[in-house]
């Protein structure tokens with residue numbers, strides 16, 4: 208990995224003020240990937256597929272990024288690595304300045320639990336639990352006492368506009384409301400990154416737009432969001448679009464319109 212500019216002596220070459228992908232270096236970087244490759248092997252040890260081929264990517268704190276690309280281009284693979292669900296075959300991944308690429312499993316799952324919030328297309332709520340219990344699940348596994356779990360879950364449900372539905376079960380809610388519960392659960396640990404994989408894929412377009420407005424609000428509040436999407440109109444709401452092709456970054460562009468809520472967006 209290249210050395211940090213802060214270690215340069217006064218007599219050294221001019222300081223390079225940009226990181227990978229043109230990201231300004233003075234903005235704090237939540238995730239830094241260098242030379243990341245992911246190889247899937249056949250049982251006999253030969254290479255089946257190289258799903259990611261030497262990816263360099265810097266994700267500044269507070270950025271809202273869309274990951275796009277054709278089926279098989281490596282979107283889920285890179286999301287799994289960024290979300291600490293999997294490890295790369297080669298390369299380094301610094302998450303909040305800690306190298307997670309070579310972390311043992313138990314430590315990696317702790318980092319995942321505290322620093323990453325996941326939102327899936329299929330909501331993935333537990334049907335037997337009330338929504339306030341669903342939101343608490345990550346805290347339960349961390350041994351947080353019940354009263355604090357409850358307090359924090361209610362706070363997050365109020366944030367997503369469901370403070371009046373605490374004792375409902377998932378099936379008593381609309382699809383959009385269930386996705387709001389999933390977002391509240393993703394926020395419960397005040398994560399460094401929200402990872403969302405086609406979060407509007409199971410919703411009709413009006414409900415999907417309402418969920419995207421909620422992401423806009425989270426972004427406006429400073430959350431770092433990485434969203435996989437096939438939908439150009441979803442990607443347009445983001446600040447930056449990273450397009451993958453055959454395991455490589457094909458393009459990495461800043462979107463003209465900043466993804467801040469527009470006047471009127473928050474009215475309904």
Ligand SMILES: Nc1ncnc2c1ncn2[C@@H]1O[C@H](COP(=O)(O)OP(=O)(O)OP(=O)(O)O)[C@@H](O)[C@H]1O
Pocket residue numbers: 247248255256257258276277278279280281282283284285
């Ligand atoms: N567990 C695995 N074992 C072997 N090959 C895999 C595995 N997971 C993914 N691949 C391969 O890695 C490549 C990238 O897959 P990936 O799932 O990341 O694509 P994707 O961009 O998410 O596609 P989609 O839009 O269809 O979800 C593909 O060629 C895929 O077949």
Ligand SMILES: [Mg+2]
Pocket residue numbers: 282283284
């Ligand atoms: Mg995928």
